[in-house]
Amino acid sequence: MEIFKKLRGMRDILPEEIERWKKIENVFIEVSELFGFKEIRIPILENKYLFERGIGSNTDVVMKEMYEFKDKKGREIALRPEATASVVRAYIENQIYNKEKITRFYYYGPMFRYDRPQKGRYRQFYQFGIEILGGKHPFFDGESVQILDIAFKRLNIENFIFLINSLGCKNCKGKYIEEIKKYFLANINVLCEECKIRTEKNPLRVLDCKNNSCRAILNKIPSILDFLCIECKVHFENFVNFLERFDINYKINPKLVRGLDYYTKTVFEVVPEKEDIAIAGGGRYDNLVKEIGGPDIPAVGFAVGIDRIVPLIKEKENKNNEIIYFISLGERAKIKGFEIMKKLVEERIKVEMDYEDRSLKEYLKIANKTGKRWCIILGDNEIDRGIIILKDMKEGFQEEIKEEEMIEKIKERIK
Ligand code: HAM
Numbered sequence: 097m098e099i100f101k102k103l104r105g106m107r108d109i110l111p112e113e114i115e116r117w118k119k120i121e122n123v124f125i126e127v128s129e130l131f132g133f134k135e136i137r138i139p140i141l142e143n144k145y146l147f148e149r150g151i152g153s154n155t156d157v158v159m160k161e162m163y164e165f166k167d168k169k170g171r172e173i174a175l176r177p178e179a180t181a182s183v184v185r186a187y188i189e190n191q192i193y194n195k196e197k198i199t200r201f202y203y204y205g206p207m208f209r210y211d212r213p214q215k216g217r218y219r220q221f222y223q224f225g226i227e228i229l230g231g232k233h234p235f236f237d238g239e240s241v242q243i244l245d246i247a248f249k250r251l252n253i254e255n256f257i258f259l260i261n262s263l264g265c266k267n268c269k270g271k272y273i274e275e276i277k278k279y280f281l282a283n284i285n286v287l288c289e290e291c292k293i294r295t296e297k298n299p300l301r302v303l304d305c306k307n308n309s310c311r312a313i314l315n316k317i318p319s320i321l322d323f324l325c326i327e328c329k330v331h332f333e334n335f336v337n338f339l340e341r342f343d344i345n346y347k348i349n350p351k352l353v354r355g356l357d358y359y360t361k362t363v364f365e366v367v368p369e370k371e372d373i374a375i376a377g378g379g380r381y382d383n384l385v386k387e388i389g390g391p392d393i394p395a396v397g398f399a400v401g402i403d404r405i406v407p408l409i410k411e412k413e414n415k416n417n418e419i420i421y422f423i424s425l426g427e428r429a430k431i432k433g434f435e436i437m438k439k440l441v442e443e444r445i446k447v448e449m450d451y452e453d454r455s456l457k458e459y460l461k462i463a464n465k466t467g468k469r470w471c472i473i474l475g476d477n478e479i480d481r482g483i484i485i486l487k488d489m490k491e492g493f494q495e496e497i498k499e500e501e502m503i504e505k506i507k508e509r510i511k
Contacts, residue, residue, distance in 0.1 A: 105211070105219025107403075116409045117222075120251060120402055121204060124224040127247045131239065133200040133226055138182040140206065144174040150181030150388050152357025154298040161209040175208040178356065180381065180397060181388065183227045188390035192229070199229040204402075216373050216404045225378075225399035229385065232394040234331050237362040237380055238338035240398050244366060244376055245344050247400075253408050255369040257345050261352040262332040263300075263359050264324045266383065272323040273299050283313045300353045319350040331361050358384040362396065368408065375408070376400040417469040420510070422449040423459040425475035433474045436484065436502070443503050445510070447472075463489055470510055 102108060109117060125135075144164050151158050163175040176182055183201055186192075192199050204224045211217055226243060228236050241258060248256060263269050280287060280295040280302055287295065288307040295302060302310060303317070324332065339346045346364075354363050354377060363379035378398025385393040420440070424433030430451060440447045450459070456473065463471050473485040473494075484502055486509060487494040497505045 103219070105213040107218060107220070111415075113406065115415055116406050117402060119409065120405050121224060123250050124247050124400065125202065125204070127243055127250065128200075128202040128226055131200070131243055133202040136183060136186060136201040136203050137205075138176075138179060138186050138203065140176055140208075141173050142176055142182055142185065144172040146181050146185055146388065147174055147177060150184065150358060150384060151178065152298070155355060155357055156301075157209060157355060161211050163208045163210055177209045178207055178399065179203050179205070179223060179225055180227060180356075180358070180384070180399070183225075183397075184229070184384050184388055184390070184395070187227075187229055188385065188388065193385075193391060193393055196230070198231050200226065201229070202226045216401075216407075218403055222402040223399040224402060225397060227395060227397035229395040230393055231396070232382065234334040234362070235338060236396050237335050238342070240378060240396055241339065241344055241346075241364060242342060244398060244400065245342075248366070251405070251409060253368070253405070256366050256375065257347055257369055258339070258364050258366055259349040259352050260335070260339070260346050260362070260364045261320065261349055262324060262328060262335075262361050263320060263353065263363055263379075264328040265360055268320075268324050268328050269300075269360065272318075272320045275323070276300070276302070276317060279313075279317060286310070286313050298357070301355070303351045303353045304355075314351065317351075321348075321350050328361055335362050354379060358387070364398070366400075373404060374401070375404045414467050416467040418446050418510075419468060420445065420447040420470045420472055420506070421459070421463040421466075421468040422447050423456065423463075423471055423473045424449060424451075425456060425473070426453075428476055428479060429474045432479050433472075436472070436474070436499075439503065440506070443507070445503075445506060460487075460489075472506075 144162070147162060148158055157177045162177055165173055167173050183203065187199065202225065205222065206220050207223050208220055210219055213219060226240060228240065264272065277295060277299045280299055284292060284295065286309050287302065288305065288310050291302045291305050291310050303314060305311065352363055352365060358381040359379045360382045361380040365374040366376040367374055376398055380394070380396040382394040385391065385395060422433055422437055424430045433449060437447050437449055460471065469488065469490050471487040471489060473487060478484055482499050483496045484499065485494055486497055486506060
């Protein structure tokens with residue numbers, strides 16, 4: 097018989113790992129909510145052209161990595177490769193801008209990119225993200241960075257750095273692209289095959305090519321920061337001053353361009369100090385709302401790659417020791433035991449029972465193996481005497497508890 101396997105680039109996340117996932121999600125949700133963010137849930141499927149228009153038709157994400165298909169009515173659909181375009185679509189469609197001046201959204205969920213899978217890179221991966229819509233002040237950029245910094249520190253992730261840059265507004269970016277295009281054309285023979293195409297379609301992307309010969313000529317390339325107009329320059333300076341003022345560990349990298357086309361002015365990525373893989377990325381996108389059909393509204397945001405943060409969290413929590421293992425010996429004990437189990441559940445005490453008939457010895461062995469701290473033992477003898485036995489597997493101690501005192505005593509013992 098065929099044995100089904102998960103698709104390439106997909107993962108099963110099993111319960112022993114989930115605790116770390118939940119911890120990360122909860123920290124990001126908590127910190128964002130403390131800064132006044134509200135959750136938005138957007139669909140996983142969208143019109144494919146939303147991403148073409150939003151992210152840019154010449155980006156790798158759209159050209160090579162999108163999961164696309166036609167639905168039964170022939171509509172062109174894509175699985176979202178990221179969420180910013182969808183959040184902006186929802187913002188426009190629901191006319192949120194008529195309800196409030198500044199909107200702060202956060203979201204969490206799976207994204208899909210048909211990329212070449214490797215360590216830390218999956219085809220289904222999870223992002224937590226925030227978007228602030230309506231504000232052009234550089235403090236909104238600063239706030240985004242601050243949220244990331246607080247959340248990472250709360251997760252005890254210490255050694256990371258914010259790489260920052262400014263891509264300027266449409267004008268500055270346009271002038272810079274013209275300049276580097278000339279430069280790349282003059283050096284076209286040195287560039288790798290892919291960068292030859294990029295020079296025509298999306299010259300900025302040459303800046304983060306990993307190929308050695310491309311890198312060699314990048315050393316002499318002019319810096320985008322020298323192309324910023326006064327407004328963009330001041331914006332960037334204020335952003336940098338914010339990072340200084342609030343002790344954020346950052347480094348300016350004039351070659352940081354990001355893989356999505358919607359960015360203007362501030363861009364940033366978070367990289368653990370000893371690794372070369374971004375755990376978060378974001379920036380300002382002042383033209384996107386207008387470009388996908390809304391009013392002229394500036395915005396900034398980021399997304400964190402949860403899959404990449406999980407391995408950075410050291411401690412593994414064993415939630416099994418919170419669950420009481422209920423051992424019921426015989427048919428009568430199963431019925432009585434289930435009654436008791438229901439009472440415990442109503443009192444929000446975690447408990448599980450195995451209804452197969454096993455010996456006490458075997459049950460205790462299972463409890464041990466699965467890391468349970470507490471067992472309740474119930475057989476005919478205990479039922480006749482109106483008691484249960486509570487066994488502490490860690491201390492190797494057990495006691496008889498009267499049924500009517502059970503809830504109180506158990507709560508006291510396991511707290
Ligand atoms: P991004 O840089 O494409 O930005 O993705 C953000 C983060 O998602 C990355 O830094 C990385 O940690 C994680 N990530 C991306 N691709 C993968 C993958 N294939 N496997 C595992 N993790 C991955 C965005 O998506 C923007 N929407 C961020 C943003 C929000 N900009 C403004 N607002």
